[in-house]
Amino acid sequence: MSQVAGQLPEAETEEDRDQGAESAEGTEERPGPRGWRQRRPRAARGVSVSVTVLAGVLLLCALVLPNRVERLTFDAFVRIPAEGVLLAGLLLSLPPRPRRIAAVTTGALLGVLTVLKFLDMGFYQVLARPFDLVLDWILLDDATDFLRETFGRTGQVLAVVGVLVLLAGVLVATTLSAVRITNLMVRHRPVAARTTLILGTAWITCVTLGVQFTDVPIASKINADYVDNRVEQVRAGLRDAEVFEKQAAVDAFAATPPDQLLTGLRGKDVLFTFIESYGRVAIDDPAMAGQIDTVLDEGTDRLEKAGFSSRSAWLRSPVTGAGSWLAHSTFLSGLWIKNQQRYRSLTTSDRATLNSYFRKTGAWRTVGIVPGVRRAWPEGEFFALDHIYDSEQLGYHGPYFSWTPVPDQFSLEAFERLERGKKDREPIMAEIILASSHNPWAPVAHMIDWEDLGDGSVFHGIKEQGKDPKEVWKDPDSVRAEYANAIEYSLRSVVEYVERYGDDDTVLVFLGDHQPVPTVTAGSRSKDVPITIVARDPKVLDRIADWGWTDGIKPAEDAPQWPMNQFRDRFMTAYGPRD
Numbered sequence: 001m002s003q004v005a006g007q008l009p010e011a012e013t014e015e016d017r018d019q020g021a022e023s024a025e026g027t028e029e030r031p032g033p034r035g036w037r038q039r040r041p042r043a044a045r046g047v048s049v050s051v052t053v054l055a056g057v058l059l060l061c062a063l064v065l066p067n068r069v070e071r072l073t074f075d076a077f078v079r080i081p082a083e084g085v086l087l088a089g090l091l092l093s094l095p096p097r098p099r100r101i102a103a104v105t106t107g108a109l110l111g112v113l114t115v116l117k118f119l120d121m122g123f124y125q126v127l128a129r130p131f132d133l134v135l136d137w138i139l140l141d142d143a144t145d146f147l148r149e150t151f152g153r154t155g156q157v158l159a160v161v162g163v164l165v166l167l168a169g170v171l172v173a174t175t176l177s178a179v180r181i182t183n184l185m186v187r188h189r190p191v192a193a194r195t196t197l198i199l200g201t202a203w204i205t206c207v208t209l210g211v212q213f214t215d216v217p218i219a220s221k222i223n224a225d226y227v228d229n230r231v232e233q234v235r236a237g238l239r240d241a242e243v244f245e246k247q248a249a250v251d252a253f254a255a256t257p258p259d260q261l262l263t264g265l266r267g268k269d270v271l272f273t274f275i276e277s278y279g280r281v282a283i284d285d286p287a288m289a290g291q292i293d294t295v296l297d298e299g300t301d302r303l304e305k306a307g308f309s310s311r312s313a314w315l316r317s318p319v320t321g322a323g324s325w326l327a328h329s330t331f332l333s334g335l336w337i338k339n340q341q342r343y344r345s346l347t348t349s350d351r352a353t354l355n356s357y358f359r360k361t362g363a364w365r366t367v368g369i370v371p372g373v374r375r376a377w378p379e380g381e382f383f384a385l386d387h388i389y390d391s392e393q394l395g396y397h398g399p400y401f402s403w404t405p406v407p408d409q410f411s412l413e414a415f416e417r418l419e420r421g422k423k424d425r426e427p428i429m430a431e432i433i434l435a436s437s438h439n440p441w442a443p444v445a446h447m448i449d450w451e452d453l454g455d456g457s458v459f460h461g462i463k464e465q466g467k468d469p470k471e472v473w474k475d476p477d478s479v480r481a482e483y484a485n486a487i488e489y490s491l492r493s494v495v496e497y498v499e500r501y502g503d504d505d506t507v508l509v510f511l512g513d514h515q516p517v518p519t520v521t522a523g524s525r526s527k528d529v530p531i532t533i534v535a536r537d538p539k540v541l542d543r544i545a546d547w548g549w550t551d552g553i554k555p556a557e558d559a560p561q562w563p564m565n566q567f568r569d570r571f572m573t574a575y576g577p578r579d
Helices: 002-011 014-024 041-064 082-093 096-127 137-187 189-209 222-248 286-305 324-333 340-347 354-361 408-420 459-465 476-501 538-542 564-574
Strands: 269-275 309-316 365-369 387-389 428-434 506-512 528-535 561-563
Touching (some): 041 082, 041 137, 041 222, 082 096, 082 189, 082 222, 137 189, 222 340, 269 476, 286 309, 286 476, 309 538, 309 564, 324 340, 324 354, 324 428, 324 564, 354 428, 354 564, 365 408, 387 408, 408 476, 476 506, 528 538
Parallel strands (some): 269 428, 269 506, 365 387, 365 428
Antiparallel strands (some): 506 528
């Protein structure tokens, strides 16, 4: 008997020991007769079953989770994930130790994919595109800055901590869930094997027959496709620097002598004015078109009465939702600046921009009105501006309007006071950024008598009349309404400025930098922004007569649409020497 007993441990296989350990996992009780599992076995079993069910649901959700908010529908989760079937078969076939490693690795990878999908959701909501694993990490820092500027330091800290806790929780939960479900499958290996086989057969059948639930295929391989797309995205991101370097080396005007540059604008004040988030949706969307059309039609009439003519068209921006600096640099450099890597490469190069070509002639003083800049801006030197006026140098002593440091009307008045209104000055080329239409569009300033602007203190009372952005963003319709109000304010500021201060030597080019966030565009994929050239001297607009642009400050629906990076060369050609 002792001999047989002594042989039992040797007869026990490693697989048996592993299964025994896995069976015990999750049911281990604290020693002592007063353990709650012993005293309440039904409750203990209920808790165990509930945790297992939750683990299974979590893994299923991770396997079929889409990466866009609008796709988070019930039918998106009624699918058979091919990756789940294959992983189940793999885990059942592995020996104990590799199986444990594979279970932990699988759970962690599913957690990472889930986190990346959450990032995609955020980027789609703001930028209408997925997160770029190579090029977008720097934008996370910009996002935290935006939170601080909009909701204060406390709001920023709370948001960042909350996000980090959530991401860590997802990784831990998916890993523990994968281990728990793997142990369950091993304890019930025959049932798990049959279920895996049935699901695999069902997946193949659904693919073959094209079976769908509503409009969503039952058979899913969303994670395989997602990983494949991300791998290709990384490859493209790594190649992009080389591609951009070749593009940046080509400049049609690099060898043009200064006295042959921009000859058609000599003696004129040329004002390149960007209106934040002024996109095509403001004109095309039926919910906003009536309001914005009225502003544009009235603006065209008022400018005509003041002796000005205007032409308008569309430009396609490289970005949407955010990333104004990418659009600005695309417009000014003639290169397609679609990501932060390209922006850094551009601003550390000797590429000439519209600004630098104006400066190169020696016929203009170049200045920048950039109220959105509130800290050191080393890139400013690249843009060849003789002087930059940031939010601290405009003489504004009023309140911020959420993110917006200085209302547009005050920015334009400050430009007149600080630069253009001076006597005995040389012609000016100005880059002017109007930020009142920047997200979150609440509270919004409104026009007042230009004589009452003073030092901006008057805007304290105006801000108090505005709406709370936290309340506005509870309802998409409210967001869209306030966006339209903000665009109206920016447009009125521009029109009234030209009407009040413009003269025969004024040439205004104003445009949007990008479309607003998807909450406003409501699913539109257009990246078009309006662009308008205004001048009193008919010779200025005669130079672009062959462009086919629309009369007035509202572009027609079928007006020409150019990629934004093409404007620089077309503009310089139109206003260069003529044979």
